[in-house]
Amino acid sequence: MSAFAGFRLLLQKEMREQLRTLRLVVVVAVLAAFGATSPLLAKLLPDIIKAAGTETAGLTITMPTPTTADAVTQLVKNLGQFGLLIAILVCMGTVATEKERGTAGFVLTKPVGRGPFITAKAAAIGLLLGAGIAAGYALAWIYTAVLFEALPLPGFAASGLLLWLSLLVTASVTFLFSVLARSSLVAGGAGFVALIVTGIVAAIPGIGAYAPPGLSTPAIALALGEPVGDLAGPIILNLALVGVALAAAQVAFRRQEL
């Protein structure tokens, strides 16, 4: 069996597993819910606060009129934050659990290489997060169009791709730790540490734009159809991070004993 045929079979198995274990449904439903509620919250938040009472002890809170920018900012923040959590939770056990249970050993005594095994898992996670982001963005676009205005579709889609890329960085780093560690908890912990580190890097002026969280600012601008600066550098760097993490995962897994 060729490496590609093995990859295809294993990817089919991974996708079927995501469906049967309801992982796909849960991830897509959660991100879709955040996508739908973000513009809704942006639109209704002033009314909610107003209903709760804006004049307390002589203090008057004036709420600005909600805008499309508020809706998109909410969307990118919500999907970014919860997407990262989901990425870590989904990736932490993906290889570590199979090693723990012995199912990795079971598959790898069949004529399929370790490369396709790792690549299929990584691809399945990428597709899972992509499906979640796509569902969230699709509902957000519809709700934004109904509640505010229709945004240009190419820019909105590009924004989703940018956010997906930022999730893939965290996912691939957690995936690498899932390969290196024997336990999914260790992998998850390492993923969270990586998340904190990228958050700190993102706060450093000048280089922050190159860190995964730094992609959220151009993602908002793209969704709103506003001009963004040169994105080539941050995109290439983040793609390289994903590539390096997955290549390291491949090399580490090839050397491992099961």
Add this chain to the structure above:
Amino acid sequence: MTAVALGAGEVSTHGLTKRYRLDVALDHLDLDVPAGCVFGFLGPNGAGKTTTLRLLTGLARPTEGSATVAGIDATTGGRALAERIGALDQDPRYYGWMTGRELLVFVGRLHGLDGIALRSRVDEVLETIGLIDAANRRIGGYSGGMRQRLGIGQAMLPRPSVLFLDEPVSSLDPAGRRDVLELIGRLRGTCTVFMSTHILNDVERVCDRVGILNHGRLVTEAPMEELLASHARPILELDPEPDQDAAVAALVATVRGQAWTRDVRVDHGLVRVFVTDADRAATEMLPLVVASGVRLGRFERVRPTLEDVFLALVGTAGEVRA
């Protein structure tokens, strides 16, 4: 199934060694298992049996030494090796969300089977392992015995040249054990079965060649009959009638003191006397019994079992079950 030609070296190891830091799990293992035989790899828990199987199936790399399986270098593993082997883990845990049938189809596809050939082979294997009625149930709901049967099924599905079975009947009930051992016995001549176990009766029932491993070292390796014959020190078995504990104890003490006695073991009331001079022992034993006043239900000169050989070679350490 196609019969294979019996010959040497279907599974061969030379100086195969595995060290984990200071711990030597396997120490210069030299084995030569002929094609088509059912090879029993015996040893107490922790002897290095599973380590050997992991090395031979390409899941681990040796610290030194070499190994070939069906003519393929097992130390580098790879697809060429995997195409020729079937493997069953000691505690098989498969994807709980799959059904038994789906798992076999998955394995068949990984081996390049498809279409009608795959479907008919899957049905045939399900029938053979007795899981046809549970084929469409999720594996997550299977008992340990059912998982073990499924494990054997997935290992034999691609009709491998060599079948590696790590404790294949450990979680089966007596009927299940009998069925699986019969199944393994039927594979003789069609593929090489390399079966690790610490259940001596199973090996004696089904294997035609045995290797005994202890503390990572191969103690002996030979055809079953040859092994039993080479260690065929005579045993006299005395089966006293019940409620004679004191008299039997006195008799055992007397027998221990005889020049022709090598060892005496008492197990559940049965006295087994290992002797150095069978003729003299047979002549002198009965007068000793008569003198002790012990009433015997049976007195017999017996052939040593694999357990006797095992205990003689390995000692009583380790978990040995007969």
